Amino acid sequence: MLTRRDFLAASAAVSASALLAAERSDRDKLAELALSAAKKAGADYADVRISRYDNQGVFTRERQVQNIVSSSSYGYGVRVLKNGAWGFSASNDFREETVRRIVAQAIDIAEANAKIQSSPVRLAPLKAYTAKWKSAYEIDPFTIPVERKADLLIEANEAALGVKGVSFVSSALQAVREDRYFASSLGSRIEQDIVRSNGGFSVTAVDRAKGDAQSRDSLMSPVQRGWEAIEEYPLVEEARQAGEEAVEKLKAPSVEPGAYDLLLHPTHLWLTIHESCGHPTELDRALGYEANYAGTSFLTPDKLGKFRYGSKWVNMVADRTQPHGLATVAYDDDGAPAERWPLIKEGVFVDYQTTREQAGLVEGVGPHACSHADSWSSVVFQRMPNVSLDPMDSKLTEDELMADIKNGILILGRGSFSIDQQRYNFQFGGQLFWEIKNGKKTRMLRDVAYQSRTPEFWNACDGVASRKEYLLGGSFNDGKGEPPQSNAVSHGCSPTRFRGINVINTGRDA
Amino acid sequence: MTREEALELTEKALEAAKVPEVEIRLASRKHGFLRFARNAPTTSGLTEAGGATVTAWKGKRKATVAGSVDLANPENALAEMRRLIGEAETSAALSPEDREYMPLLGPQEYAPIDAWDADTAEMSAARRAGAVADAIGVAKQKKVIAAGFFENVGEEEALANSAGLFGYHRGSVATFSLTARTPDDRGSGYTAVSSHRVGGLDFKETAAIASKKAVDSRGGRDIDPAAYPTILEPQAVADIIGNTLPRVLGARPADEGRSVFAAPEGKTRLGERIFDPRVNIYADPGHALIPSSPIGPEGYPIRKADFVREGVLKNLIYSRYWADKHETKPGPFLSNLVFDGSSTPLAKLIAETERGVLVTRLWYIRSVDPQQALFTGLTRDGLFWIEDGKIRHPLKNLRFNESPYRLLQQVEALGQTQPVVAGERYQDFRMLLPALKVRQFRFTSVSDAV
Numbered sequence: 001m002l003t004r005r006d007f008l009a010a011s012a013a014v015s016a017s018a019l020l021a022a023e024r025s026d027r028d029k030l031a032e033l034a035l036s037a038a039k040k041a042g043a044d045y046a047d048v049r050i051s052r053y054d055n056q057g058v059f060t061r062e063r064q065v066q067n068i069v070s071s072s073s074y075g076y077g078v079r080v081l082k083n084g085a086w087g088f089s090a091s092n093d094f095r096e097e098t099v100r101r102i103v104a105q106a107i108d109i110a111e112a113n114a115k116i117q118s119s120p121v122r123l124a125p126l127k128a129y130t131a132k133w134k135s136a137y138e139i140d141p142f143t144i145p146v147e148r149k150a151d152l153l154i155e156a157n158e159a160a161l162g163v164k165g166v167s168f169v170s171s172a173l174q175a176v177r178e179d180r181y182f183a184s185s186l187g188s189r190i191e192q193d194i195v196r197s198n199g200g201f202s203v204t205a206v207d208r209a210k211g212d213a214q215s216r217d218s219l220m221s222p223v224q225r226g227w228e229a230i231e232e233y234p235l236v237e238e239a240r241q242a243g244e245e246a247v248e249k250l251k252a253p254s255v256e257p258g259a260y261d262l263l264l265h266p267t268h269l270w271l272t273i274h275e276s277c278g279h280p281t282e283l284d285r286a287l288g289y290e291a292n293y294a295g296t297s298f299l300t301p302d303k304l305g306k307f308r309y310g311s312k313w314v315n316m317v318a319d320r321t322q323p324h325g326l327a328t329v330a331y332d333d334d335g336a337p338a339e340r341w342p343l344i345k346e347g348v349f350v351d352y353q354t355t356r357e358q359a360g361l362v363e364g365v366g367p368h369a370c371s372h373a374d375s376w377s378s379v380v381f382q383r384m385p386n387v388s389l390d391p392m393d394s395k396l397t398e399d400e401l402m403a404d405i406k407n408g409i410l411i412l413g414r415g416s417f418s419i420d421q422q423r424y425n426f427q428f429g430g431q432l433f434w435e436i437k438n439g440k441k442t443r444m445l446r447d448v449a450y451q452s453r454t455p456e457f458w459n460a461c462d463g464v465a466s467r468k469e470y471l472l473g474g475s476f477n478d479g480k481g482e483p484p485q486s487n488a489v490s491h492g493c494s495p496t497r498f499r500g501i502n503v504i505n506t507g508r509d510a
Numbered sequence: 511m512t513r514e515e516a517l518e519l520t521e522k523a524l525e526a527a528k529v530p531e532v533e534i535r536l537a538s539r540k541h542g543f544l545r546f547a548r549n550a551p552t553t554s555g556l557t558e559a560g561g562a563t564v565t566a567w568k569g570k571r572k573a574t575v576a577g578s579v580d581l582a583n584p585e586n587a588l589a590e591m592r593r594l595i596g597e598a599e600t601s602a603a604l605s606p607e608d609r610e611y612m613p614l615l616g617p618q619e620y621a622p623i624d625a626w627d628a629d630t631a632e633m634s635a636a637r638r639a640g641a642v643a644d645a646i647g648v649a650k651q652k653k654v655i656a657a658g659f660f661e662n663v664g665e666e667e668a669l670a671n672s673a674g675l676f677g678y679h680r681g682s683v684a685t686f687s688l689t690a691r692t693p694d695d696r697g698s699g700y701t702a703v704s705s706h707r708v709g710g711l712d713f714k715e716t717a718a719i720a721s722k723k724a725v726d727s728r729g730g731r732d733i734d735p736a737a738y739p740t741i742l743e744p745q746a747v748a749d750i751i752g753n754t755l756p757r758v759l760g761a762r763p764a765d766e767g768r769s770v771f772a773a774p775e776g777k778t779r780l781g782e783r784i785f786d787p788r789v790n791i792y793a794d795p796g797h798a799l800i801p802s803s804p805i806g807p808e809g810y811p812i813r814k815a816d817f818v819r820e821g822v823l824k825n826l827i828y829s830r831y832w833a834d835k836h837e838t839k840p841g842p843f844l845s846n847l848v849f850d851g852s853s854t855p856l857a858k859l860i861a862e863t864e865r866g867v868l869v870t871r872l873w874y875i876r877s878v879d880p881q882q883a884l885f886t887g888l889t890r891d892g893l894f895w896i897e898d899g900k901i902r903h904p905l906k907n908l909r910f911n912e913s914p915y916r917l918l919q920q921v922e923a924l925g926q927t928q929p930v931v932a933g934e935r936y937q938d939f940r941m942l943l944p945a946l947k948v949r950q951f952r953f954t955s956v957s958d959a960v
Contacts, residue, residue: 069574109556
């Protein structure tokens, strides 16, 4: 068995061999070379991102480790603005002649695009920053031996398999590190070190006689923390409970379709916030930049400042400074400092997510540091900050919210999800569905999904529990853009109540 | 990275291995792209990237390590590959034993696939901008606003292992897609085309088709969400069948009772006529219109193979381990998908429809229940009502809860095939699919989205 010290030594050897990507002085040199070549070629603005992305996953099913996968990707991307048009090129060949060729390719693209550009790109003023920032984590997850990770997962699997009726369980742990360097022709030099962790499992119970199977996934969410987040989470205990609940789901009654009051737990509601508020408040979508892929938005600029998106309980905040939020940074990929700002204030739509380039496209809408690229080889564009439902000064509890429900359903966990390309019509499932009758949680239900229209749903919100019950949910993989990019993002909330939402039955006989 | 370069690099790298079993997969990719919106370019770029994925086994202990490799510079590349092998060996030593261990495959025969076009792989920025300018020109003439994406990829892959296996494949692809929206935001239309030879793409025609759909779809009317006879254009067939069916063909989930192909009492549907007898679905990496890689998982060759023939489920996909356990052959694996059609044009399918819905594109499709292969999603960018053999008017978009499994039992007619690009996910997966008319498609609610 390799000790922790041996593992650290192996990791250090990896870093040392990562050529120019690892050293600050080498990065500065590469940046100077690229920025001066861009300036010489006539660029009005240029930036260079030199980054390394490490990813480690441990995957198990039942009593065996399926695989241990590590990946590291490093390289650089050069972005130039010339004649009012963008050009970008990237490579993992760090030789000087290649760096010059990559800059020339970016210039070539900008020049070709400028000929068909209808109006020049304009950038909001920005100061130069020199900074070094590290995300908040205590234990670097890459220093934990993989055997310890595998042992934890197998222990969780055993706990689930110990429940009579459980047939299968798969589980995984994932660690991510982003070592990012940014330099711009404005003079910025920014280093950021970001660590994220994730864990979870899926337990399945099968009734072979009936040909029926039901699963229960972990309620754990990824987070911008280190190994301490995995250690604090009761994964083994939850796996045992999940086993019992998967078996109970096989026997649970199928939901009767109709209108129900819903009490949505943060382990579930984060995804509804993501889809129905996170995406429609993106300015690029609202203006048609995503029309060919992710879609547009019903929150068009004419609605700004006056559209009643939700009830007075609904206060949505965008925040790239939130501790442990997956989209939290100190500076975005334009080199602009991270911000916190309201999107929905007491139910009214008041602002968008924006970048430096988008400032001024809509009157009164400023830049909000939402530029991001998911790799050194990806082009920078507007990506989602952490968007959360702020409980404000609510004093309510989940129990009090439940006490005022006659006929409802409590939903926990992330299930099936789908929403239209303008973010109106959506359908969400979950992991656990508990019937609420006359203020009390009664029995488990199955085959539950709810369908609604975004403004009707958020206007049906009549209670948010206090900050004491606030949790962050999130995902490592929010897709957007062409070529598609994947962004990590968090959404926080407390248990929240909605009145009279349409519930459908997704079961076989429905 | 030529075949010879890949062979030399992998041979030299494998010599450095300290464990008897190592597999190396190399990939080199050049990717040019130009995105546009509001009738103007937005983001674009040209990226060059090389990488290697190394799996090492120490006895039955296994680990996989992937990393960037500067394949343009053989000296650096070799050093980085050796480092990755060392790292995989170190991690393998730490790993618990793999209970599903299978020894490495020895040398295999791969069919030569003609999938490379230098003109496509090496396209210039000016050529991309010219094509986009042509398409935007058409959109402006038609008084619509265009957003879209044009990309060209040249990709080389090689797989080698210490048991003497070596495979090499290279392919190119150019893909152009365009969404046209009317200035009043009441109409939207989409078209995408793709080929491994860019010379075969018509950018102006693509823009004209999307523009017409946008104009024709203005002001969609309400219908009650319910089950209707429905014609799916090939793009919509790609979205609901092409993107979902290949992902549920695994033999193991079926044997374990948790897939749509599972039958009661621990059996599967293999050999059963489960679909309409006109349904033929197969993999064909050598297909002239959609050539794809012949190198499958662990180096197992991908060959032409039936999954559904005359409605009968002919094959499910066995991994090497699962095949060994069930005393059968591994595979068949797939890197593309063909669904046979007929000679009937779309216009005739419409002319022969008394009442029904025409779907041009589907979106945001997610699994609701894997056991039923039940998916939910929405129509998008052009939905129309057909009555007495004619398109009568556009419809408001609709949400569906439907199963590709059920749709293939509900076939009324098949139309002509065309190469299609997956819309939301799996865009590298190439498919040749027909228009499809089904007796019923289940819509569950109305969407206000345009």
